[in-house]
Amino acid sequence: MAQIIDGSLIAKEIRQEIAKQVEQYIAQGYRRPGLSVILIGNDPASEIYVRNKQKACVEVGFESTIHKLESDISQSEISRIIHQLNQDEKVDGILCQLPIPEHLSEQKIIEAIDPKKDVDGFHPINAGRLFSGMDSLLPCTAAGIIQMLKRIDYDFIGKNALVIGRSNIVGKPTAILLLNENCTVTIAHSKTENLAQLCQKADLLVTSAGKENFIRAEYTNPDQVIIDVSINRNQFGKVVGDVDFKEVSPLVKAITPVPGGVGPMTIAMLLENTLTAYLKFVKNNFKEQQESNI
Ligand SMILES: NC(=O)c1ccc[n+]([C@@H]2O[C@H](COP(=O)([O-])OP(=O)(O)OC[C@H]3O[C@@H](n4cnc5c(N)ncnc54)[C@H](OP(=O)(O)O)[C@@H]3O)[C@@H](O)[C@H]2O)c1
Numbered sequence: 565m566a567q568i569i570d571g572s573l574i575a576k577e578i579r580q581e582i583a584k585q586v587e588q589y590i591a592q593g594y595r596r597p598g599l600s601v602i603l604i605g606n607d608p609a610s611e612i613y614v615r616n617k618q619k620a621c622v623e624v625g626f627e628s629t630i631h632k633l634e635s636d637i638s639q640s641e642i643s644r645i646i647h648q649l650n651q652d653e654k655v656d657g658i659l660c661q662l663p664i665p666e667h668l669s670e671q672k673i674i675e676a677i678d679p680k681k682d683v684d685g686f687h688p689i690n691a692g693r694l695f696s697g698m699d700s701l702l703p704c705t706a707a708g709i710i711q712m713l714k715r716i717d718y719d720f721i722g723k724n725a726l727v728i729g730r731s732n733i734v735g736k737p738t739a740i741l742l743l744n745e746n747c748t749v750t751i752a753h754s755k756t757e758n759l760a761q762l763c764q765k766a767d768l769l770v771t772s773a774g775k776e777n778f779i780r781a782e783y784t785n786p787d788q789v790i791i792d793v794s795i796n797r798n799q800f801g802k803v804v805g806d807v808d809f810k811e812v813s814p815l816v817k818a819i820t821p822v823p824g825g826v827g828p829m830t831i832a833m834l835l836e837n838t839l840t841a842y843l844k845f846v847k848n849n850f851k852e853q854q855e856s857n858i
Pocket residue numbers: 705728729730731732733734735752753754755756759772773774775793794795796826827828830
């Protein structure tokens with residue numbers, strides 16, 4: 565039986581570490597880190613995601629504000645709100661919960677956010693910095709995958725990593741981060757041929773196809789580690805990943821469950837990004853106070 569990689573537990577440890585750091589800064593007289601979440605419309609799934617993010621913020625001692633906007637809001641009004649948040653010194657992180665109504669441009673919203681406050685890591689400046697190997701705010705899911713693997717002492721060097729999916733928010737950044745960890749990386753997508761064969765050869769398989777029961781026994785090998793990113797609803801309304809967990813989990817070395825794998829890590833990395841943005845703000849704006857504390 566495979567090692568089940570407990571993302572919920574690892575994420576809890578990270579949240580505790582973040583909470584401890586926040587307490588230390590508060591004790592020194594600094595303000596709390598602040599995250600602002602923009603929620604447009606009434607999508608029930610988005611409302612749950614936003615609530616979970618706010619709960620996590622409260623748990624680690626962040627200030628969190630939800631800007632709930634009507635679904636018919638105009639692009640220019642959103643830009644105005646984002647501009648205000650960009651200027652607000654108490655706001656370290658800004659994110660807009662996706663998906664958004666069709667009349668709005670996701671790209672315009674992402675680009676309106678100050679890259680220093682772009683805690684989703686979606687802004688082209690942060691994407692470019694990641695691609696160039698520079699310091700940046702990382703897309704949370706990709707960062708969560710790497711962090712989870714590091715915390716189980718996964719040895720990345722020279723491993724054949726196969727990433728299924730090439731989206732800007734999951735597949736591409738994950739592939740780049742794995743490359744940075746010295747894996748030999750292949751990216752697969754819907755036009756990839758002989759996928760089962762490619763998967764079967766992979767030491768590390770990260771799957772984000774968004775397809776229930778997609779990864780079966782013939783895609784695996786006994787030394788393989790599988791990270792299942794996807795969130796699908798099966799016919800009974802249950803949340804499942806891409807992997808046929810019952811069939812595959814006895815056959816591989818380690819595997820993440822869905823739920824309880826990558827999902828909690830994504831939220832933990834959102835907190836981590838907000839803390840990173842906060843620490844940069846504190847460093848740049850309170851140098852004198854810091855120096856007198858030393
Ligand atoms: N756990 C978390 O925190 C978290 C966070 C974000 C997303 N997710 C989940 O992760 C999944 C992916 O999200 P996403 O935003 O990346 O979705 P997406 O934009 O729809 O991307 C899916 C990718 O899978 C590829 N794909 C689809 N069918 C395939 C097939 N038969 N063979 C090989 N590749 C195939 C697509 O290829 P093409 O490019 O050729 O179409 C695409 O690149 C979703 O289930 C989403 O809910 C989870």
